[in-house]
Amino acid sequence: NAGVTQTPKFQVLKTGQSMTLQCAQDMNHEYMSWYRQDPGMGLRLIHYSVGAGITDQGEVPNGYNVSRSTTEDFPLRLLSAAPSQTSVYFCASSSLGQGYYNEQFFGPGTRLTVL
Amino acid sequence: AQSVTQLGSHVSVSEGALVLLRCNYSSSVPPYLFWYVQYPNQGLQLLLKYTSAATLVKGINGFEAEFKKSETSFHLTKPSAHMSDAAEYFCAVSDGQAGTALIFGKGTTLSVSS
Numbered sequence: 001n002a003g004v005t006q007t008p009k010f011q012v013l014k015t016g017q018s019m020t021l022q023c024a025q026d027m028n029h030e031y032m033s034w035y036r037q038d039p040g041m042g043l044r045l046i047h048y049s050v051g052a053g054i055t056d057q058g059e060v061p062n063g064y065n066v067s068r069s070t071t072e073d074f075p076l077r078l079l080s081a082a083p084s085q086t087s088v089y090f091c092a093s094s095s096l097g098q099g100y101y102n103e104q105f106f107g108p109g110t111r112l113t114v115l
Numbered sequence: 116a117q118s119v120t121q122l123g124s125h126v127s128v129s130e131g132a133l134v135l136l137r138c139n140y141s142s143s144v145p146p147y148l149f150w151y152v153q154y155p156n157q158g159l160q161l162l163l164k165y166t167s168a169a170t171l172v173k174g175i176n177g178f179e180a181e182f183k184k185s186e187t188s189f190h191l192t193k194p195s196a197h198m199s200d201a202a203e204y205f206c207a208v209s210d211g212q213a214g215t216a217l218i219f220g221k222g223t224t225l226s227v228s229s
Contacts, residue, residue: 040221041221042220043207043219045218090158103161103164104161106160108158109156
């Protein structure tokens with residue numbers, strides 16, 4: 001199993017550009033989520049999904065869109081990038097079989113810089 | 116809303132010394148608590164989790180944590196530090212109202228000197 005994969009690893013954007021961060025998992029997990037990590041801030045939840053066709057907002061959703069058309073994929077879209085979105089983005093997935101204490105598996109991250 | 120506070124953004128120990136990383140939580144319901152480790156330029160890896168089955172939880176790489184309800188704490192310890200333990204450590208609580216969404220502390224960077 002590849003686990004959770006993210007592409008690209010690095011990306012530089014100009015203010016106002018749009019892009020999609022890709023996330024895929026091959027563990028048949030129902031739950032997927034996106035976090036951003038900033039120095040001294042820990043990880044903050046952006047959006048999450050409990051299954052195909054179901055998404056919801058986390059702590060810091062503004063400026064980001066998500067969709068979940070398949071169990072495997074959970075892309076994160078930046079419609080108009082801003083310098084404040086410079087961060088490292090992590091995708092994570094877990095099963096929902098045991099409720100709230102399942103281990104979340106994290107991808108390797110995407111380092112995004114917005115100029 | 117649930118939250119976690121990690122005391123000390125940076126902890127330095129000598130190789131072979133005790134490691135103690137502090138985490139306090141705030142929750143109105145029985146919490147589900149986690150410790151994750153992040154090595155440089157990598158994603159997060161689960162060290163251990165508390166799910167109310169036992170107050171002393173043993174994890175990977177010799178780490179353990181004790182849940183103390185009276186102190187609302189879930190501190191991470193390791194009896195003897197190794198150079199390979201140098202990393203950033205995150206305490207997290209599961210927000211039951213948002214499925215399995217995790218609320219993370221700000222992290223503690225552990226440095227180990229020889």
